[in-house]
Amino acid sequence: xxxxxxxxxxxxxxxxxxxxxxxxxxxxxxxxxxxxxxxxxxxxxxxxxxxxxxxxxxxxxxxxxxxxxxxxxxxxxxxxxxxxxxxxxxxxxxxxxxxxxxxxxxxxxxxxxxxxxxxxxxxxxxxxxxxxxxxxxxxxxxxxxxxxxxxxxxxxxxxxxxxxxxxxxxxxxxxxxxxxxxxxxxxxxxx
Numbered sequence: 001x002x003x004x005x006x007x008x009x010x011x012x013x014x015x016x017x018x019x020x021x022x023x024x025x026x027x028x029x030x031x032x033x034x035x036x037x038x039x040x041x042x043x044x045x046x047x048x049x050x051x052x053x054x055x056x057x058x059x060x061x062x063x064x065x066x067x068x069x070x071x072x073x074x075x076x077x078x079x080x081x082x083x084x085x086x087x088x089x090x091x092x093x094x095x096x097x098x099x100x101x102x103x104x105x106x107x108x109x110x111x112x113x114x115x116x117x118x119x120x121x122x123x124x125x126x127x128x129x130x131x132x133x134x135x136x137x138x139x140x141x142x143x144x145x146x147x148x149x150x151x152x153x154x155x156x157x158x159x160x161x162x163x164x165x166x167x168x169x170x171x172x173x174x175x176x177x178x179x180x181x182x183x184x185x186x187x188x189x190x191x
Contacts, residue, residue: 045145047177050145050173051129051146052128052149054147054173054175054190055148059149065102065155068107071107071108072109073108073117073118074112074118074120075099076119077095077122077124079124090127098122113158118157119156121154121156122153124151125150125151127148127149130145131143131145132146138181138182140179142177142179143177144175144176145174145175145176146172146173147174148170148171149172150170152166153166153169173191175189176188
């Protein structure tokens with residue numbers, strides 16, 4: 001009579017699967033989709049910058065001052081950011097973008113109100129981002145960054161000392177990054 005026993009090959013295949021399964025499980029559980037923001041030294045996150053400039057771009061693209069082409073305009077930008085010099089970095093960025101748009105429309109930008117025919121004041125009532133995180137542990141993670149740029153524009157005639165126009169422009173943008181199983185992604189959508 002022959003004794004039935006397991007061969008060495010069967011024992012090895014079962015033993016070899018366990019370390020492979022452990023490594024795959026360790027890789028799966030060690031993945032992380034959390035984005036980190038380091039604070040004021042590192043500045044705004046890239047997602048915040050993308051959405052803010054997209055929202056601001058929507059405000060500026062709808063700005064039409066072609067009826068004032070050839071006129072000299074003093075451009076004044078006011079936001080709620082802290083100032084350490086004459087202009088905050090945000091105000092300088094918005095000012096340069098507005099100046100480029102106005103130059104495309106034939107308006108001449110001057111550096112002082114004394115040289116100007118008109119004064120355009122751009123007041124940012126709100127320009128910022130909100131972040132929303134959605135998480136279904138081990139399966140799905142999403143981070144949505146929404147930006148709002150809400151501006152009030154006022155155009156003055158400096159020679160005749162009168163108000164020519166006052167109007168509002170609002171721009172919204174959002175960016176969504178999604179991850180499946182914390183490893184597959186990011187899938188990015190910008191609106």
